[in-house]
Amino acid sequence: MKTGVFYLQPKYNRILLKLSGESLAGSATHGIDFDTVLKICEPIKKCADMGIQVGIVVGGGNFWRGRSSGKMDRTRADHMGMLATTINALGVADALEQLGVQVRVQTAIAMQQIAEPYIRNRAVRHLEKGRVVVFGCGTGNPFFSTDTAAALRAAEIDADIILKATMVDGVYDSDPKKNPDAVKFDTLSFMDVLNRNLQVMDSTAASLCKDNKIPILVFSIDEPDNIIKAVCGESIGTLVKED
Numbered sequence: 022m023k024t025g026v027f028y029l030q031p032k033y034n035r036i037l038l039k040l041s042g043e044s045l046a047g048s049a050t051h052g053i054d055f056d057t058v059l060k061i062c063e064p065i066k067k068c069a070d071m072g073i074q075v076g077i078v079v080g081g082g083n084f085w086r087g088r089s090s091g092k093m094d095r096t097r098a099d100h101m102g103m104l105a106t107t108i109n110a111l112g113v114a115d116a117l118e119q120l121g122v123q124v125r126v127q128t129a130i131a132m133q134q135i136a137e138p139y140i141r142n143r144a145v146r147h148l149e150k151g152r153v154v155v156f157g158c159g160t161g162n163p164f165f166s167t168d169t170a171a172a173l174r175a176a177e178i179d180a181d182i183i184l185k186a187t188m189v190d191g192v193y194d195s196d197p198k199k200n201p202d203a204v205k206f207d208t209l210s211f212m213d214v215l216n217r218n219l220q221v222m223d224s225t226a227a228s229l230c231k232d233n234k235i236p237i238l239v240f241s242i243d244e245p246d247n248i249i250k251a252v253c254g255e256s257i258g259t260l261v262k263e264d
């Protein structure tokens with residue numbers, strides 16, 4: 022009988038989970054719905070209980086996206102976006118702590134009264150001790166995205182895979198929110214993502230993953246237990262990897 026988490030067999034030792042900022046808003050369009058955050062964090066706790074080392078990068082789309090800021094100076098707008106990702110990182114950390122998970126937040130831009138500064142070796146040490154590490158502020162640089170931050174941190178901590186938990190259930194041949202006839206892929210190469218300009222992740226993130234041979238599984242966070250299915254290697258979403 023395979024009902025409890027302890028019967029599940031994880032496929033990965035160390036993962037980088039990219040959580041969509043938008044997903045933290047629940048049924049609202051903006052902000053944080055903390056009950057939703059708790060629901061999303063339950064399977065993350067199960068991962069930690071299974072002994073999987075978990076790093077998390079959170080997006081900021083529930084608050085602010087620099088690229089959608091209209092007339093604002095882009096660099097300043099991106100600074101605001103990075104702060105938004107940090108609000109989310111703190112929300113996720115709080116939910117994990119309430120569930121009894123040991124967690125540390127590290128930010129790419131120093132704000133030491135609130136979180137640890139990002140120090141790669143320290144992050145790895147936390148992971149080895151079984152602590153979940155939530156990375157805030159993206160890469161710390163404007164003109165990037167949290168997908169790129171996820172690729173960068175995954176490369177730095179030597180993660181086995183990036184799990185992109187997002188608002189769609191995989192990668193389609195065009196944006197499924199705009200084209201109801203869009204067709205979903207089960208697997209794709211990074212070259213396909215780049216050549217077809219598939220917008221589910223930006224090209225910087227796709228290139229970084231390609232160069233560093235880090236696969237990405239894109240799946241829906243609507244059903245938070247998909248995180249467990251993903252770490253156990255069930256075929257959900259779309260797997261993007263080298264040919």
Ligand SMILES: Nc1ncnc2c1ncn2[C@@H]1O[C@H](COP(=O)(O)OP(=O)(O)OP(=O)(O)O)[C@@H](O)[C@H]1O
Pocket residue numbers: 040041042043044079080081082083168186187188189191192193194195196197198219220221222
């Ligand atoms: N080819 C495609 N396949 C799947 N989704 C696509 C595609 N092209 C565009 N999208 C859009 O990409 C979105 C997911 O990526 P997006 O960068 O917007 O969010 P995110 O990275 O999950 O995080 P955040 O909400 O924090 O910005 C989907 O909601 C979908 O509408």
Ligand SMILES: O=c1ccn([C@@H]2O[C@H](COP(=O)(O)O)[C@@H](O)[C@H]2O)c(=O)[nH]1
Pocket residue numbers: 042079080081082085086087088098099100101102103104105106158159160161162163164165166167168169170
């Ligand atoms: O490295 C980074 C990461 C993010 N930003 C800014 O934050 C927002 C929110 O991130 P999403 O990936 O869009 O969820 C992003 O739009 C940028 O404005 C950044 O500047 N640098």
